[in-house]
Amino acid sequence: LFEAAQKVDSDLIRKAVKNGASITSQDESMCMWTALHYAAENGSVPTMRTCLRLGANITARSSQGQTALHVAALEGKIEAVRYLLKKGIFVDERNLFQYTALHIAASQGNLQVARILLDAGADINALTMDGNNVIN
Secondary structure: OHHHHHOOOHHHHHHHHHOOOOOOOOEHHHOOEOHHHHHHHHOOHHHHHHHHHOOOOOOOOOOOOOOHHHHHHHHOOHHHHHHHHHOOOOOOOOOOOOOOHHHHHHHOOOHHHHHHHHHOOOOOOOOOOOOOOOOO
16 A cells, blocks of 8 residues: 555555555554655645545644645645645644644745645744744
8 A cells, every 4th residue: 555655556556445455554664654645745646636535534643743744845745735735634733843834844945835835824933842933
């Protein structure tokens, strides 16, 4: 399942689930990522759509508290960020270090992603665990 998501192969994901793989399972070798995390990392909206249609949890968190939105923001995957927001993921979800997707996008210089998140209502004043906001 995870390999299929990494390869953004929706047909293989469907086959894996049909053969008993759980779309909500988490990859112990990769910080408990789900197939949706891998699809977001690759920016594949069709693969994310497949995962969600098969019952993936849009708010699933890795062992570090990362959602698929955090991952898409980190990787600068603009269409993936837009899709997740359209599907209703909370724009200000926080990871274990209290970083939002906006913190992550800004720290990586992903300014287009940051703009999309701000337009979706992201809190520019949200503080990380270290007391930093996006501007710091």
